[in-house]
Amino acid sequence: DQAVSSRDAAVSALDQAKNQVSYAELKADHKGIVTTINADVGQVVASGTPVVAVAVDGEKEVQIAVPENDIAEFKPGKTVK
Known part of the structure; x- marks a missing residue:
């Protein structure tokens, strides 16, 4: 019984490792x-x-502050500085 118990403890220790x-x-x-x-x-x-x-590589996302009265001038693909 002691040998079986020791074996079971060793198997458990191996699984944990x-x-x-x-x-x-x-x-x-x-x-x-x-x-x-x-x-x-x-x-x-x-x-x-x-x-x-x-x-992460891939598409980038930026956040900028734009005055509310200028938002209408921005369109997808427009070049900005």
Whole structure:
């Protein structure tokens, strides 16, 4: 009984170690450029803590302030400075 119990404990420890290793590799869900790294190598961080910031490639979006009386002059595709 003791040997079976030891084996079961070892299997459980192995499963837990495999689960922990799966969290060791960080993957982004989109292609992009790493802009910020918020952790050091070997640092243990809490679940949900942002570790890396990635600027995603693709279509860009900008927000500008335009006086209300000038809004009618803006049309899609118009060049602005």
